[in-house]
Amino acid sequence: MPQAATAASGSGPTDKDESAGLQMLEIKNLHAKVKGREILRGLDLSLKAGEVHAIMGPNGSGKSTLAQVLAGRDTYEVTDGTVTYQGQDLLALSPEDRARAGVFLAFQYPVEIPGVSNNYFLRTALNAVRKYQGQEELDAVDFLALVQKKMQLLHMDEALMKRAVNEGFSGGEKKRNEIFQMAVLEPRLAILDETDSGLDIDALKTVAAGVNALRAPDRTVLLVTHYQRLLTYIVPDYVHVLSAGQIVKSGGKELALELEDKGYQWLGEPDLVAGA
Amino acid sequence: MSTQAQDLEALANKEYEYGFVSAIAEDVVPRGLNEEIIRMISAKKNEPEFMLDWRLRAYRQWLKMTEPTWQNVHYPPIDYQDIIYYSAPKTSSDGPKSMDEVDPELLEVYEKLGVPLKERGILAGVTPSVAVDAIFDSVSVATTFQAKLAEDGVIFCSFSEAVQHHPELVQKYLGSVVPYTDNYFATLNSAVFSDGSFCFIPKGVRCPMELSSYVRINSNASGQFERTLIIAEEGASVSYLEGCSAPKRAKNQLHAAVVELVALDDAKIKYSTVQNWFPGDKDGVGGVFNFVTKRGKCLGKRSKISWTQVETGSAITWKYPSCILQGDDSVGEFYSVALTKNHQQADTGTKMLHLGKRTRSTIVSKGISAGVSQNTYRGAVRMLAGAEGARNYSQCDSLLIGDKCGAHTFPVLEVKNNTAQVEHEASTSRIGEDQLFYCRQRGISNEDAVSMIVNGFCKEVFKELPMEFAVEAQKLLGVSLEGSVG
Ligand SMILES: Nc1ncnc2c1ncn2[C@@H]1O[C@H](COP(=O)(O)OP(=O)(O)OP(=O)(O)O)[C@@H](O)[C@H]1O
Ligand SMILES: [Mg+2]
Numbered sequence: 001m002p003q004a005a006t007a008a009s010g011s012g013p014t015d016k017d018e019s020a021g022l023q024m025l026e027i028k029n030l031h032a033k034v035k036g037r038e039i040l041r042g043l044d045l046s047l048k049a050g051e052v053h054a055i056m057g058p059n060g061s062g063k064s065t066l067a068q069v070l071a072g073r074d075t076y077e078v079t080d081g082t083v084t085y086q087g088q089d090l091l092a093l094s095p096e097d098r099a100r101a102g103v104f105l106a107f108q109y110p111v112e113i114p115g116v117s118n119n120y121f122l123r124t125a126l127n128a129v130r131k132y133q134g135q136e137e138l139d140a141v142d143f144l145a146l147v148q149k150k151m152q153l154l155h156m157d158e159a160l161m162k163r164a165v166n167e168g169f170s171g172g173e174k175k176r177n178e179i180f181q182m183a184v185l186e187p188r189l190a191i192l193d194e195t196d197s198g199l200d201i202d203a204l205k206t207v208a209a210g211v212n213a214l215r216a217p218d219r220t221v222l223l224v225t226h227y228q229r230l231l232t233y234i235v236p237d238y239v240h241v242l243s244a245g246q247i248v249k250s251g252g253k254e255l256a257l258e259l260e261d262k263g264y265q266w267l268g269e270p271d272l273v274a275g276a
Numbered sequence: 277m278s279t280q281a282q283d284l285e286a287l288a289n290k291e292y293e294y295g296f297v298s299a300i301a302e303d304v305v306p307r308g309l310n311e312e313i314i315r316m317i318s319a320k321k322n323e324p325e326f327m328l329d330w331r332l333r334a335y336r337q338w339l340k341m342t343e344p345t346w347q348n349v350h351y352p353p354i355d356y357q358d359i360i361y362y363s364a365p366k367t368s369s370d371g372p373k374s375m376d377e378v379d380p381e382l383l384e385v386y387e388k389l390g391v392p393l394k395e396r397g398i399l400a401g402v403t404p405s406v407a408v409d410a411i412f413d414s415v416s417v418a419t420t421f422q423a424k425l426a427e428d429g430v431i432f433c434s435f436s437e438a439v440q441h442h443p444e445l446v447q448k449y450l451g452s453v454v455p456y457t458d459n460y461f462a463t464l465n466s467a468v469f470s471d472g473s474f475c476f477i478p479k480g481v482r483c484p485m486e487l488s489s490y491v492r493i494n495s496n497a498s499g500q501f502e503r504t505l506i507i508a509e510e511g512a513s514v515s516y517l518e519g520c521s522a523p524k525r526a527k528n529q530l531h532a533a534v535v536e537l538v539a540l541d542d543a544k545i546k547y548s549t550v551q552n553w554f555p556g557d558k559d560g561v562g563g564v565f566n567f568v569t570k571r572g573k574c575l576g577k578r579s580k581i582s583w584t585q586v587e588t589g590s591a592i593t594w595k596y597p598s599c600i601l602q603g604d605d606s607v608g609e610f611y612s613v614a615l616t617k618n619h620q621q622a623d624t625g626t627k628m629l630h631l632g633k634r635t636r637s638t639i640v641s642k643g644i645s646a647g648v649s650q651n652t653y654r655g656a657v658r659m660l661a662g663a664e665g666a667r668n669y670s671q672c673d674s675l676l677i678g679d680k681c682g683a684h685t686f687p688v689l690e691v692k693n694n695t696a697q698v699e700h701e702a703s704t705s706r707i708g709e710d711q712l713f714y715c716r717q718r719g720i721s722n723e724d725a726v727s728m729i730v731n732g733f734c735k736e737v738f739k740e741l742p743m744e745f746a747v748e749a750q751k752l753l754g755v756s757l758e759g760s761v762g
Contacts, residue, residue, distance in 0.1 A: 071717050075709075099719035111714040115732025124728065125718035132719070164732065181718065 022049045023084070024189055024220040025070075030081035032069050039065045041245035042081070047189070050217040054231055054256060055224050057242035058264050063224045064108055066242070067193045071105040072098050085189065099125075100132035102188030106178035106195050108224075113165040118177070121165045122147070122184055129185060150183040154210045171198035179210045190214070191222045196230040208233030228260040241267060305362040311335065314467055317362050321436050321470070324443055334456035334466035341460045347623040348652040348684060349592045351528070351565060359499040359530060361468045407432055409473040409489040419473075421485065430514075431476040432487055435503055438474035445476055449507055453536040453573045453600070461532040461594075462569040465501045469534065472502035477512035477543075486742060488517035491533075499530040506536070508543035510576065515546040517745055528556075528591060533568045541576030541603065546584070548741055549597075550749055553589035558647075560619030563591025570597035574606035574635075582609040583626065584740045586749045591620060596654065598627035601635035601666075608637040611737040615730075615753060616649030616681070625655040625686075630663035630696065639670040642734050645681035656688040659696035666696040674704040675733050677726075727754035 025047040032040040039062045047053055055063055069076045070083065072095035083090040090098060113121065127137040138146065151158065154176055166174050175195050182190055192211070196204055211221060211234050223234065231239075231253060239255040240247045241264065248267055249255065305316050314335055318328040343354070407421035409432065425432050431442060439446050456466035473489040491502060508514055518535075531553065537545050547570075556563025566589075572581035583597035599608030610626035628637035637657065645651040657668045674683035689698050707729055715725035731738070731750050738746045 071713075073713055095713065095716040096719055096721050099717050105717050107714065107717075111708070111710050113711055113714070113729060113732055115735035116728055121715075121718070121720075121728070124724065125715075125720055128719035128721070128724075185718070 023047075024049045024051075024086065025090075025222075026082075026084040028082045028084075030066075030069070030083065031079045032065060033077045033079055034065065034075060038079070039076070039245055040069065043242075043246055045240065045247055047220045047222065049188075049220055050215075051238065052215065052221045052223065052234060052236045054236040054239045054253075055222065055242050056226065056239065056256065056259055061242045062245045063242055064193055065245075067105055067108075067191045067222075067224060070098075070191060071095060071103065096128070097132070099187075100129045102129075104182050104185055104187035104190045106175075106182060106190070106192040108193040108197075110166050110169075110174040110178055112167045112169075114167050116165050117162055118165050119147070119161045122181060125181070126184055147184060150180060153183055153213060154180045155206050156180050172200060172203045175199055176203060176207060179207050183210055183214060186214070188218065189220050189222070191224070193224045194226065195223075196225055196227060204230065205233060228256045231256045243267065303364045304360050307360050308357040309335075309359070309361060309468070313361055317468060317470060320362065321439065323439055326443075326447055327439060330451065330456060331467050334463050335468075337457050338460070338463040338467055341463060343460050347594055347654070348650065348686075349594060349621040349623050351592055351621075354528075354530060354565070356464075361499060361501070362470050364470070407485050407487050409434060409487075410492070425484070428481050428484055429478040430481060430483055431474065433474055435469075435472040435474050435505065438505075442474075442476070445507065446474070446505070449505055449536070449538055451536075453538060453571050454534050454569050459569060461567040462534050465503060465532045465534045465569070468499075469501040469503040472504045472533070473506075474504070475506045475514060475516065477506075477508045477514045479509040480511045481509075482512070483514040486515050486517055488519065490519045499532065501531075502533050504533070504535040505538075506545055506547070507538045508540065508545050508579075510540045511542045512540075513544040513546075515742060516548070517742065518547070518549045519552070528562060529554075529564050531564050531566050531568065531590075533570075535568070535570040535597075537572035537581055539572065539574050539576060539579035539581050539603075539606075542578050543576060544580045544582075545572060546582045547572070547597070548745055549583075549585040549587070550745060550752060551585065551587045551589055551593070552752060554591075555589045555618065555620050556591040558618045560591070563620075564589065566590035566593045566595060568593075568595045570595065571600065572598070572608070573600045574603050574608060574632075576606070577603040577632075578605045578607075579603050580607040580609075582607075582611075582740070584609075584611040584737065585613070585624075586734075586737070586741070586752065587612070587614040587622060587624060588752055590622075593620075593622040593624050595624045596626055598629070599637065600629045600631065601637065601663075602631045603635075604632040605634045605636075606632055607635070609740075610637075610639045610641070611740040612641045613644070613734045613737045613749070613753070614642070614651055614653075615644040615646075616651045617646040618649060619647070620649045621652075622650070623652040623654055625653045627656040628658070628668060630657075630659045630666040630668070633662065633664040633666070635663060635666045637666075637668045639668070639672070640736050641670075641672045642737055643672070643674045643683055644677065644730055644733065645674070645683050646677035648680045650682045650684070652684040652686065654686045654688075657690070657698055659691040659693050659698065661692045663693045663696050666693065668696075668698045670698070670700045671736075672700075672702045673733070674702075675730065676704065676706045679706075723754075730754075 027043055027045040030040050030043040031038060057063055065076060069078060078091055123143045130137055160173065166177060169177060175198055178195060195207060199207060223236065236253050239251055239253060241249040243264065305313055311332065314331050318331055407425060409419040419433050422432060454462050456463055475487055477483050506516060537547060539545050553564035553566055574581050581599050585597060587593050597610060601608050608628050612624065614622045614624050616622045625641060626639055639655055641653045643651040643653055653672045655670060657670065659666050670687065672685050676683055683704055685702050687700055691698060711729055712722060712725050715728065716722060730753055738749055741749055
């Protein structure tokens with residue numbers, strides 16, 4: 001069992017707030033299968049409030065699987081391990097309750113919902129979250145005011161709000177829309193699955209600014225990415241390498257540079273490393 | 277089965293809400309069908325000679341016809357001698373003279389259905405938005421706001437009243453769009469129909485409120501055969517809404533209605549239906565056989581007839597609201613949402629018959645199938661030789677929920693004028709597990725997500741419905757889906 005996984009639980013950034021440094025997510029020995037095949041094989045990861053973690057790793061290593069398992073997709077069967085989110089058993093919650101409790105997933109492939117306006121969709125989502133958290137639901141007017149602020153932040157075209165959710169959006173617009181939704185929903189734990197892929201340079205900067213604006217002592221971001229490029233804009237506190245369903249190496253932001261330089265091969269054959 | 281699928285299943289098995297039976301004394305004719313019964317119905321209604329003649333001609337024609345079998349639905353043979361062809365609440369044998377004479381029990385039934393029959397709560401100087409003709413089994417029991425409408429010359433009454441007070445209009449237009457020889461069920465209706473709604477909008481009048489009929493089948497083992505006739509004279513316009521429900525009965529009930537619309541020059545008729553007959557239970561027992569003929573004739577130049585239907589009920593639906601586009605530059609539209617679940621079967625669509633020059637038609641059909649249901653779109657667009665420069669656009673989309681249901685599309689195109697243009701688009705999709713998960717990941721419950729996705733799918737049709745009806749339709753769709761999605 002590689003020790004690397006526990007590196008993340010070392011000292012976090014300096015406390016700016018009493019919630020910073022508190023445990024946000026604790027994954028222990030997570031095993032998950034899809035269609036009978038084991039994809040996650042004893043994954044450990046610990047994230048504290050206020051931190052930004054990046055997960056990198058070869059294609060097919062299980063990054064999206066991890067993201068989907070955390071969000072509660074039932075095509076993935078968790079066979080062993082625990083996930084504790086803000087002190088509660090995350091795996092016991094339905095996908096919608098996880099979302100309402102503050103877990104947000106920016107999808108690698110955002111889904112189109114024809115006929116349902118982005119505006120209506122997002123208001124329904126926000127009000128479901130607010131209701132769960134004991135806050136008052138927003139009416140159309142208050143919602144609009146909120147949305148307009150967030151649209152400016154992400155340079156979102158107002159026309160996109162009136163269009164159906166992701167329908168006919170360009171690849172980049174879909175990704176930007178994910179971050180826009182995140183900005184409106186203000187989650188505690190944001191998981192971004194390859195939000196940078198498909199973005200042009202300007203869009204990348206805008207999206208990064210959107211994420212950075214959300215960085216807060218009581219919020220944690222988990223970025224899945226293949227490229228160092230994103231990490232120059234959103235500077236992570238920790239970088240982890242996921243290979244064959246396990247975290248095989250963890251380090252600081254400089255690890256991403258090293259990976260960019262050397263690839264994943266130097267970490268050894270994934271199967272050897274993962275063969276616990 | 278995944279938990280999502282189970283939730284959906286639970287959602288779809290929600291009970292039919294309008295299944296109660298009312299204990300109302302009824303006046304019925306003996307079971308079965310023969311000339312004697314038809315004479316009896318006609319006599320009960322005190323009809324003029326021409327009506328009885330017409331009924332008898334229809335009956336004799338019907339005896340020579342055979343039940344159609346081309347449609348994609350399956351049901352056990354109907355015993356036409358086991359149907360009661362006339363059933364009316366006892367108190368209204370002469371028809372109530374005013375709302376005060378309507379049996380309070382009946383008013384209560386409609387109240388329970390959410391259909392207001394009391395002309396109350398209307399502020400002085402404010403025009404009410406909807407007038408209702410309530411049909412209970414075989415007869416119309418109440419028509420609201422008749423006096424108010426009469427100020428504009430609008431006639432809105434039961435068919436029986438129209439036969440008594442406006443026989444010349446009835447004689448002129450009855451059967452002018454759907455002749456008594458038309459088809460097996462329409463012919464049967466012509467022989468035995470007992471009541472229905474009648475509207476006449478005179479020249480140049482925009483009907484000041486929505487007109488509506490609410491049809492309720494109550495009695496057991498009866499058939500429901502109502503007939504509606506709407507005439508819009510030159511430059512007149514009207515929006516008509518139709519709703520319906522029936523109690524839960526273990527036996528199938530036959531509903532064979534006919535609707536005829538006539539639009540003269542520059543007239544506009546918009547006919548919207550929300551059909552929520554008892555669909556049978558989840559095992560397919562009981563439910564209404566909805567075998568209906570609806571047709572509009574755009575007789576005048578630049579006239580327009582628009583059908584919008586939301587079909588969620590009935591064990592079997594067999595219905596093709598159609599337009600005969602005879603006047604030059606006339607327009608026909610058909611917007612449809614048909615939802616089937618459990619063992620329901622729907623074979624529905626439209627016919628657009630282009631006769632006049634530059635006639636245009638639009639067809640938008642959205643079929644949603646869940647459970648083990650079968651949903652068929654059947655449409656015909658015919659451009660005849662005189663249809664110079666005519667155009668049609670058709671779009672048929674099917675949405676499948678689960679993998680045990682079926683969606684079928686049978687479009688027929690016939691173009692006999694080479695300047696005419698037809699365009700047809702079709703799609704079939706499955707409600708995506710990925711769409712549901714995406715919604716749920718944003719905090720939206722599974723149930724709300726299904727209803728949101730289905731409503732999104734139907735949006736183009738819902739936007740054609742009058743406002744309050746659109747809201748009703750959306751709710752109905754949500755309720756209908758509860759427990760049926762798997
Ligand atoms: N629904 C599924 N059905 C079958 N196999 C799946 C499914 N989801 C994931 N897998 C398999 O699990 C493995 C891990 O996939 P995952 O999407 O988690 O990889 P990833 O690390 O995100 O890769 P990428 O960098 O290409 O996005 C792959 O071999 C993939 O084919
Ligand atoms: Mg991935």
